[in-house]
Amino acid sequence: MSKKDIxxxxxxxxxxxxxxxxxxxxEMLQHMFINVKWQKHLPVMYDFWENVLFHTGNYNGNPMExxxxxxxxxxxxxxxxxxxxxxxxxxxxxxxxxxxxxKLKDRAxxxxxxxxxxxxxxxxxxxxxx
Ligand code: HEM
Numbered sequence: 001m002s003k004k005d006i007x008x009x010x011x012x013x014x015x016x017x018x019x020x021x022x023x024x025x026x027e028m029l030q031h032m033f034i035n036v037k038w039q040k041h042l043p044v045m046y047d048f049w050e051n052v053l054f055h056t057g058n059y060n061g062n063p064m065e066x067x068x069x070x071x072x073x074x075x076x077x078x079x080x081x082x083x084x085x086x087x088x089x090x091x092x093x094x095x096x097x098x099x100x101x102x103k104l105k106d107r108a109x110x111x112x113x114x115x116x117x118x119x120x121x122x123x124x125x126x127x128x129x130x
Contacts, residue, residue, distance in 0.1 A: 003095065003096055003097040003098075004096060004097070004098070005096055005097065005098025005099060005100050005101055006053065006092075006096050006098070006100040006101050006104060007100065009046060009050050009054075011095075011096065012046055012049045012050055012053065013042075013046050014095060015049065015091055015092060015095060015096070015104070016042060016045045016046055016049065017042070018091045018094070018095065019087060019088055019091040020033075020038070020042070022087045022090070022091060023084075023087060026083065026087065028079065028080060028083045029080060029083055029084065029087075031074070032070070032074050032076070032080065044059070044061065047059040048061070048063070049104070052104070052107050052111075053100060053103065053104055053107070063111070063115070064114075064115065064118055064119070067115055067119055068118075068119055071119050071120075076119060076120065077120070078116060078120065078122060081112050081115070081116050084112065085108060085109055085112050088105070088108050089105050089108075092104055092105055113127050
């Protein structure tokens with residue numbers, strides 16, 4: 001079956017659902033998500049990504065603060081973020097193709113970098129390989 005681009009909320013729901021199925025069985029990351037209440041968390045993620053891609057304005061949380069708290073409970077490392085991004089990209093590549101699919105991967109990567117700068121204190125040069 002040929003792949004289409006991401007154009008609707010329902011397409012993003014698919015991305016999030018498949019992504020977390022991967023997270024839940026991932027050796028490196030699954031333990032960081034054991035306390036997550038999925039029924040509550042999934043709709044938040046749908047809103048978050050819909051806002052990122054389609055500027056719907058329906059997410060007004062604070063992911064940086066949330067991850068700061070999560071980091072204090074279970075220390076995050078650069079390798080965790082690398083794996084998170086890898087699984088996210090893998091999910092999108094399996095399901096979709098096109099401009100929005102590329103944009104979503106790009107946005108996720110950028111947010112992951114900003115999170116690492118803020119939470120882990122890794123500076124920008126490290127991501128640029130300098
Ligand atoms: C090491 C990588 C990561 C880990 C271990 C992680 C883990 C978590 C956990 C445990 C939560 C809390 C879920 C809950 O409320 O129960 C969360 C929420 C969230 N994460 Fe991550 N995360 C990671 C990377 C990212 C990245 C790169 C993004 C965005 C590109 C992201 C976006 C979000 C958002 C939007 C929320 C919801 C915040 C809210 O409730 O408003 N996460 N994450």
